[in-house]
Amino acid sequence: MMFDDLPTLDRDALFSQLASGGSGVMPQLVVLCASARLAQHLHERYAAWQAQHGCTVWPTPDVLTPEAFLRRLAERVRPCRVLAGQVLLPVLSAAESELLWQRVVAETRHEAPLLREAEAARLAAEAWQLCHDYRLPLPLPASSPDVERFNAWSGAYRQHCVRLQRIDAAEERAQLIEQVERGELPVPADIVLAGFDDPLPWLYRLFEALRAAGVHLRRLNPPAHAAQIQAVVAPTADQELRAAAQWVAERARTDPQARLGVIVPDLDARRADVLRIFDETLCPALAALPARHGERPYNLTLGAQLADIGLVHTALALLRLCVEGLDWAQASMLLCAPYWGASEDEHLRRADIDRRLREQGHLHVDLPLLQQLTLHDEALQARWQQLCARCRAHGKADPGDWAERFSVWLEVAGWPGARPLDSAEYQAVQAWRELLRTLGTFGGIVGAISASEAYVQLEHLARQRVFQPQTPPVNIHVLGALEARGLDFDALWVVGLDDERWPAQGRPHPFIPFELQRRVRMPRASAAVALHWAERVTQGWRCCAREVVFSWPAMDEDRALAPSPLIHAEAAQATARSVDIFAPAWRAAARCGREVHLPDAYAPPPDKARVIPGGTRLLGDQARCPFRAFATHRLGVRALEEPGYGPKPIDRGVVVHRALETLWRDLRDQATLLALVPSELDARIGAAVDEALEHLARQAPQRLPPMLHRLEAERLRALLKQWMKIERERPMFTVEQLEGAAAETPSPDPDPDPPSVSFAGLRLRIRPDRIDRLKDGSRLVIDYKTGARRPPPWHDGRPEEPQLLLYALLESGVTALAYARIAAGAVEFEGLAADHGIAPGISRYSDCRDTRDAGSWDALLGRWRGELENLADEIRRGHASVTPKHPRQSCRDCHLHAACRIRERFGIAVGEDEDAP
Numbered sequence: 001m002m003f004d005d006l007p008t009l010d011r012d013a014l015f016s017q018l019a020s021g022g023s024g025v026m027p028q029l030v031v032l033c034a035s036a037r038l039a040q041h042l043h044e045r046y047a048a049w050q051a052q053h054g055c056t057v058w059p060t061p062d063v064l065t066p067e068a069f070l071r072r073l074a075e076r077v078r079p080c081r082v083l084a085g086q087v088l089l090p091v092l093s094a095a096e097s098e099l100l101w102q103r104v105v106a107e108t109r110h111e112a113p114l115l116r117e118a119e120a121a122r123l124a125a126e127a128w129q130l131c132h133d134y135r136l137p138l139p140l141p142a143s144s145p146d147v148e149r150f151n152a153w154s155g156a157y158r159q160h161c162v163r164l165q166r167i168d169a170a171e172e173r174a175q176l177i178e179q180v181e182r183g184e185l186p187v188p189a190d191i192v193l194a195g196f197d198d199p200l201p202w203l204y205r206l207f208e209a210l211r212a213a214g215v216h217l218r219r220l221n222p223p224a225h226a227a228q229i230q231a232v233v234a235p236t237a238d239q240e241l242r243a244a245a246q247w248v249a250e251r252a253r254t255d256p257q258a259r260l261g262v263i264v265p266d267l268d269a270r271r272a273d274v275l276r277i278f279d280e281t282l283c284p285a286l287a288a289l290p291a292r293h294g295e296r297p298y299n300l301t302l303g304a305q306l307a308d309i310g311l312v313h314t315a316l317a318l319l320r321l322c323v324e325g326l327d328w329a330q331a332s333m334l335l336c337a338p339y340w341g342a343s344e345d346e347h348l349r350r351a352d353i354d355r356r357l358r359e360q361g362h363l364h365v366d367l368p369l370l371q372q373l374t375l376h377d378e379a380l381q382a383r384w385q386q387l388c389a390r391c392r393a394h395g396k397a398d399p400g401d402w403a404e405r406f407s408v409w410l411e412v413a414g415w416p417g418a419r420p421l422d423s424a425e426y427q428a429v430q431a432w433r434e435l436l437r438t439l440g441t442f443g444g445i446v447g448a449i450s451a452s453e454a455y456v457q458l459e460h461l462a463r464q465r466v467f468q469p470q471t472p473p474v475n476i477h478v479l480g481a482l483e484a485r486g487l488d489f490d491a492l493w494v495v496g497l498d499d500e501r502w503p504a505q506g507r508p509h510p511f512i513p514f515e516l517q518r519r520v521r522m523p524r525a526s527a528a529v530a531l532h533w534a535e536r537v538t539q540g541w542r543c544c545a546r547e548v549v550f551s552w553p554a555m556d557e558d559r560a561l562a563p564s565p566l567i568h569a570e571a572a573q574a575t576a577r578s579v580d581i582f583a584p585a586w587r588a589a590a591r592c593g594r595e596v597h598l599p600d601a602y603a604p605p606p607d608k609a610r611v612i613p614g615g616t617r618l619l620g621d622q623a624r625c626p627f628r629a630f631a632t633h634r635l636g637v638r639a640l641e642e643p644g645y646g647p648k649p650i651d652r653g654v655v656v657h658r659a660l661e662t663l664w665r666d667l668r669d670q671a672t673l674l675a676l677v678p679s680e681l682d683a684r685i686g687a688a689v690d691e692a693l694e695h696l697a698r699q700a701p702q703r704l705p706p707m708l709h710r711l712e713a714e715r716l717r718a719l720l721k722q723w724m725k726i727e728r729e730r731p732m733f734t735v736e737q738l739e740g741a742a743a744e745t746p747s748p749d750p751d752p753d754p755p756s757v758s759f760a761g762l763r764l765r766i767r768p769d770r771i772d773r774l775k776d777g778s779r780l781v782i783d784y785k786t787g788a789r790r791p792p793p794w795h796d797g798r799p800e801e802p803q804l805l806l807y808a809l810l811e812s813g814v815t816a817l818a819y820a821r822i823a824a825g826a827v828e829f830e831g832l833a834a835d836h837g838i839a840p841g842i843s844r845y846s847d848c849r850d851t852r853d854a855g856s857w858d859a860l861l862g863r864w865r866g867e868l869e870n871l872a873d874e875i876r877r878g879h880a881s882v883t884p885k886h887p888r889q890s891c892r893d894c895h896l897h898a899a900c901r902i903r904e905r906f907g908i909a910v911g912e913d914e915d916a917p
């Protein structure tokens with residue numbers, strides 16, 4: 001049979017014939033379409049045709065794909081065959097077939113270990129399908145080790161099918177065609193073929209069998225518009241897509257009934273970009289929604305992976321939590337997800353659990369841990385308990401049992417949540433249930449499996465399943481290269497026709513001999529075959545609309561691109577398209593009126609009677625940046641912790657502070673220290689360090705596992721020993737005050753609130769680390785430092801480290817201030833005093849370059865008072881402008897970039913400020 005010689009008819013004639021007869025149980029006129037999309041398209045066009053002819057109801061015409069047609073023929077004869085006692089083997093679903101291929105590949109693991117078994121199984125399944133499509137007999141000529149391996153796998157696959165008493169879909173299709181050839185299946189009198197430009201060999205055989213069975217075969221003429229074709233070159237691929245979207249929007253505005261198409265040949269790779277740009281251009285209200293749910297005015301043929309749909313992503317995370325636990329980042333996402341729980345706002349309560357598990361530093365999160373963290377929330381606690389009880393004692397079970405148990409676990413967790421589902425979410429839930437049903441069918445292939453194996457299978461299914469929610473019919477379609485076959489539009493734009501992407505490069509299949517692929521003309525077998533195939537497709541685009549635009553990007557990053565040679569004639573007349581790179585919503589906002597500036601440098605002044613949290617850090621942050629002080633201390637904005645391995649710098653600081661406090665509460669003065677023999681001192685240091693580390697281990701056990709606990713204890717003992725040597729060598733002193741309480745207080749509350757003090761109209765709670773009484777009765781204020789060295793605040797104007805200065809002003813008789821640096825490589829005092837001789841590292845103010853101009857210690861105190869009162873005055877007035885003292889440097893350790901927009905304001909790229917000196 002010469003396919004091209006078949007009689008043809010056009011669409012109107014086809015619709016007239018469909019209207020005049022042929023539907024019901026065995027319609028005599030059937031239309032076979034090259035794709036399900038074309039079948040859908042013909043149904044829609046037929047409905048429009050009927051409506052044009054004044055009909056309101058009509059029988060559904062028989063328009064379907066060849067695969068659906070064959071299955072239907074088989075279903076018709078099934079009852080008779082069952083009655084006749086024939087054994088009808090059930091057909092493997094696509095998922096079962098894939099699983100079987102995975103198993104077959106895994107079984108040969110010992111012969112040749114593969115890095116990517118799943119990919120090998122996918123390629124083997126693809127080669128199997130190609131062999132059936134092109135009617136290549138198996139085993140294939142063994143031209144390479146890869147082909148030999150595929151031959152072995154396909155033999156094993158067949159044996160498994162026999163053992164399972166199942167049949168593969170491709171083999172069933174071949175058997176059904178044989179039955180048509182033998183006249184064992186009832187066939188219609190008349191079949192019209194639509195969209196088959198160059199039928200695959202299996203289709204050719206089917207059409208031949210139908211013709212031999214007496215079917216009158218005809219071809220539907222493809223759309224043949226005498227199109228106006230123009231070519232457009234855009235600066236970049238992104239702008240090319242935007243130009244196409246704007247062109248569609250404009251056409252749809254002028255003619256809402258027009259059928260518009262946009263073809264993106266590599267749509268699967270560019271799906272996210274297409275979705276973003278078309279949403280921004282055609283439905284900006286939807287683009288602004290975080291979940292982007294809702295009906296779109298356009299149809300994108302390629303769906304997303306079901307596993308990436310928020311609701312299903314949450315279900316998978318919940319199951320994973322039950323089966324093996326989650327890492328902290330996954331757990332954080334799950335806790336804040338809105339798709340589970342007993343009430344709509346439960347995720348807000350769960351966000352607090354997220355905060356706590358981050359603060360405690362848990363790297364791995366499981367159900368018992370969540371139970372512990374939820375002690376204050378009875379409802380949530382009860383749910384975790386119930387889940388724990390259900391998930392205990394996993395063992396092995398049939399995948400069908402796992403599917404049921406997974407459903408129950410999700411129900412207990414309150415999935416899919418308490419809020420009403422929209423249409424897309426409802427369809428996602430249905431797709432998920434279908435997935436569980438599919439998992440339930442795997443028992444025959446894999447037998448009893450563990451919960452984690454069942455979870456892995458389910459997750460794989462969700463990754464493979466493409467989810468495309470049904471939407472009402474629309475007139476704008478975005479399609480891949482092949483999907484436009486047989487369709488017609490009023491106007492069509494084809495993007496991406498540059499010389500690198502169109503025609504696509506040849507990429508022969510590794511499991512089929514290359515020579516064989518070339519001989520049967522598989523589309524990617526060679527550059528020549530790919531070119532021929534692309535020529536046919538391009539020619540089809542030229543005829544499927546009255547107006548056609550071909551476009552390509554001029555540049556790909558820094559590489560210049562030329563138009564595809566397949567549009568050579570059109571490209572010679574190309575026009576450069578200027579593109580509005582701003583989304584219409586932004587343009588509309590910009591058109592709304594004049595720019596209005598709202599100065600917001602001042603927040604409401606703080607309540608004078610109330611203590612502002614933050615202590616001396618409030619003044620320090622005000623010095624660094626007024627907005628930082630306002631957001632941190634008045635709004636209470638804090639960055640969430642990110643759990644990591646080992647103690648954080650702040651933990652190390654807290655441990656040193658606590659150990660020294662314990663030590664000095666015990667010793668009280670230097671005389672007692674000097675009286676200790678070395679072994680006694682070592683023992684006291686050891687006890688203080690142990691107590692401080694145990695306190696940290698209780699607070700954040702995950703950050704101090706036993707090995708690190710031991711190492712940290714050794715490190716701290718050595719450091720404190722060095723420090724006590726310095727304390728021994730100082731002139732005589734008594735420790736008078738520790739962390740805000742008198743040194744003689746026997747057992748301090750671990751976190752007592754220090755009393756509030758008033759400074760320049762602000763109420764603050766401050767807590768000096770330590771105050772020593774010196775031999776002459778004056779006082780030395782000490783601040784322990786365990787982090788990186790920073791410039792001292794002696795002459796700063798806006799002191800970022802104001803604590804020592806403030807203590808000097810608020811405490812009486814202070815004649816010296818010092819940082820006690822206790823860090824690896826730096827164990828020393830650094831300070832300033834009214835006179836010499838306090839301790840090594842504490843200089844007389846008149847010897848210090850920054851302070852020698854003060855004239856006297858009292859004058860220096862007066863200068864510091866002025867500086868701190870200025871900062872306090874700003875806070876009292878609510879000054880909260882975004883004015884970092886040193887842009888970049890001040891912002892480096894600040895977590896408020898997203899709130900203050902400093903990067904946008906100063907044009908700092910993300911990460912750039914982190915490298916600032």
Ligand code: SF4
Nearest residue numbers: 625891894896900902
């Ligand atoms: S990031 Fe910089 S500008 Fe923004 S609040 Fe922090 S310190 Fe101020």
